[in-house]
Amino acid sequence: MRRISVPYFPRPLQKQFHDRATRFSVAVCHRRFGKTVMAVNELLRRLLTNDLPRPQGAYIAPTYGQAKRIAWSYCREFSGAIPGANFNETELRVDLPGDKRIWLLGAENPDRLRGLYLDYVVMDEYADINPRLFPEIIRPALAERNGGAFWIGTPRGYNHFWEMFDAAKRSYEAGKPDWYVCTFKASETGLIPDNELVAAAQSMSTEQYKQEFECSFNAAISGSYYGRLVTDAERDGRICVLPWEPVRPVHTAWDLGISDSTAIWFFQEADVARNYIDYYEAAGEGLLHFAKGLSGKPYVYGEHFLPHDVRVRELGSGKSRMEILGELGIRCRVTPRLSVQDGIEASRVLLRTCVFDAEKTGPGLDALRQYRRLFDPARRHFSDKPLHDWTSHAADAFRISATAETDIGRPNLRKVAKTGRTETGEHAIVDEYEIFD
Ligand SMILES: Nc1ncnc2c1ncn2[C@@H]1O[C@H](COP(=O)(O)OP(=O)(O)O)[C@@H](O)[C@H]1O
Ligand SMILES: [Mg+2]
Known part of the structure; x- marks a missing residue:
């Protein structure tokens, strides 16, 4: 047997994780715990000790940029000493001796993963990864060879990372041997010097600090546009079982993606409020796909x-x-041209009254909850602009719906002017609106 050594000296808590990790593991860790280093090394170890023919593993970050900037250098550092390791930087792929492969991927273009089998997958900063990725793409990829998975990240409210953690914790506590969960808070790990923690506490709100360093899922999502409004809707019972009414027309509102996702909300104007009855999103599909999708539904x-x-x-x-x-x-x-800011404002007004079908609009609601401002780390505050990530498509399509004037009009938009504008060479009359409560 050949010995392969990797220049990695796990910290005691990282070692504790590696010793205990099972087929499925969830680790909730504070910022700068050493998550990515630990995740990359767990993946490496799983592949090196895998005896199946041609084992494959994947490291997935929320974006391709993050995978490339951070995880790729760790991969090089830790597998660089393995004789015969080969690094394909254009594909972000590491080939290890014995036909073993590691792919580094961003969760925003999951299509690269379709059809791949995986023996082990790491999802780093899972709270920022599209919740559809695991059930739709990863789980089927793991099925073929009984692969394992590792979810790791810092909390971001009660989202899919929390759900994963909660479900895993219950399995672990019930003694199911396939599951392991752990939580690493800064006050317990001692990894971050006290003066840095004090400085961090001064630069953010108490809630944010609890989230980032004390692994609290309880904190409101920082910078969220609609989080509180969706929580209010839930509290008011406006996220419920909502049958569609066959005698009323169903309207749709779209965000068109070219290489990105296209998102569609389906809604009806009911007597008391607007009802969002359905939601659909897909990436990498042409317009024909969406037209077929619409005609496949029972709506008029x-x-x-x-x-x-x-x-x-x-x-x-x-x-x-x-x-x-x-x-x-x-x-x-075509909906009226409104600035993103005004569109967000119109969406906020609408969110105070509209009703959602909990199940059919679930994925859209997840995104609305988490749609948030871009954080500017240099100036330590949230900018006016939204962060572009997996939540943007649902939020943009919702914004289109909020400015849509249907047969009963939009109660919160008032037409103020008609202006002639030239768009793509043709003269268009555009209605201008202002928003009121
Ligand atoms: N076992 C280790 N030995 C030495 N340095 C480590 C180890 N684990 C992490 N680090 C260092 O700690 C810092 C944070 O690690 P990283 O994995 O990027 O953290 P996180 O992903 O939790 O933010 C990096 O500078 C990294 O090189
Ligand atoms: Mg990291």
Whole structure:
């Protein structure tokens, strides 16, 4: 037997994790615990000790940029000493002797993962990863070879990371041998010097500090636009079983992605409030896919609301997406041009009264809860701009719905002017609105 040594000296708590980790593990850790170092080394160990033919592992960060910037250098550092290790930087792939492979990926383009089998997967900063990734893509990839998974991150409210942690904890406490969970708080690990913790506490709110350093899931999501409003909707019973009404038309509101996800909200105007009855999102699909998706549902459609970029002509076909959708039987209504800020404000007003079907709009609601401002670390405050991540598509489509004027009008938008504007060479009349409560 050949001995392979990796230049990694786990800290005592990291060692404790490696010794105890099972097929499925969840670790909730404070900021700068050494999560990524630990995760990369666990993955490496799993592959090196795997005796199946051609084992494959994946390290997944919330974005490709994060995987490349942070995990790739750790991968190089720790597997660089393995004789025969080969690094393919353009594909962010490490090939180890014995036909073993590690892929580094960003969760924002999960399509690279489709069809891959995996023996072990690490999801780093899982609270920031699209919740659909695991059930839709990772779990099927693990099934073929009884692969294992490791979820690791810092809390970000009661989201899918909490759900994963909570479910895993129950399995672990019930003595199920496949499961292991652990929590590492800064006050207990002693890894961060006291003066740094004091400085951190001064630079953020108590809630935020508890979240980042004391692993509290309880803290409100920092910088969230709609988190509290969705919580209020839940408290008021407005997230519920909501049957659609066949005698009323169903309207849709879209966010169009080209290489990104396209998101669609389905809603009806009911007597008392607007009802959001369904939600659909998919990445890497053409317009035909969405047109088919719409006609596959039992609804009778009213209007289809789309943002103004639907008028832009595409380079290849010379047709606009509006024309293509029209040919597919979807007549678009372009919503008024509003700034992102105003659109968010209109969404907030709407969120105080609208009702959601808990199950069918679940994935959209998850995203609305977590849609948040971009944090500017240099100036230590949240900027006016939203963070672009997996939550953006649902939030943008919701914003389109909030500015959509249906047959009964939008109660919170008042038309103030009509202005002529030139868009893509044609003269368009655009209605201008202001928002009121
Ligand atoms: N076992 C270790 N030995 C030495 N340095 C470590 C070890 N684990 C982590 N570090 C260092 O601690 C810092 C934080 O590690 P990292 O894994 O990036 O933290 P996190 O992902 O939790 O923010 C990095 O500078 C890293 O090199
Ligand atoms: Mg990290």
